[in-house]
Amino acid sequence: MVPLEDGVEDVIGKAARGLGLADEPLARAAGVSLEEVRRVKRGELDERLIRRLASVLHLRGDALVALGKGDYRPRDPGPIPGFLAFHTAWSGMTVNAYLVWDLRTREAAAFDTGGDCDEMLGAIRDRGLQLRAIFLTHTHGDHIAALDRLKGETGARAYVGDQEPLPGAEPFAAGAEFSIGSLPIRTLLTNGHSPGGITYLVSGGPRLLAIVGDSLFAGSMGGGNVSYADALRNNREKVLALPADTVICPGHGPLTSVAEEREHNPFFTS
Structure with a gap:
């Protein structure tokens, strides 16, 4: 767990x-x-x-x-077809990365890389997936550590918000839309923890997914390293304004949901 x-x-x-x-x-x-x-x-x-x-x-x-x-623990959303979470070590902590794919076409997208991509590469091979894109939530080292290897072994293109340019990743302006197979991907600017943090909203599958990086955690949020006010505002007005059953996929810690964090997150409950 x-x-x-x-x-x-x-x-x-x-x-x-x-x-x-x-x-x-x-x-x-x-x-x-x-x-x-x-x-x-x-x-x-x-x-x-x-x-x-x-x-x-x-x-x-x-x-x-x-x-x-210890009374708060988000409900486990259970298995989500076409979705996997990976938890890897980085400098004494654990960081998350995610893989999402179209169940029909087997086209896939990675969201961040974690400390290493061994497990993710294994999952791609075992499931017969084609990794088309690597989307970065932000450019802190624990989220991009395996980017070069993941690109090199899959041929996937990498994308990053244009407020955090990174060599080897193609910049885009927040609000841009992508797709993987039949799955639409919307982008939201959720800066504050980092200068140009991006939340990716993946729809078209069994659950709406909000892949938020370090913008929001179960029971907490990323530190407002750049702007605490912006971090609070973006979480409140963008992430927690999503439908209640949206699965929140954070950069650290367990999966949670909009409903859980509206009720239990000390930064936002009212």
């Missing part, structure tokens, strides 16, 4: 950094001691403290406490 990417301490840390609140001003605003803030950031479960910090950080206290208690 793929673990959640973030715990309470990660969510609090990301929100505090996004709002520009160091530990001392955060403690003052929450009416708690500096040591209490640091205890929570070390992963200590204290419901009272978590709720005090959540109120200052504009996080949903109930969802944050549930995350800390």
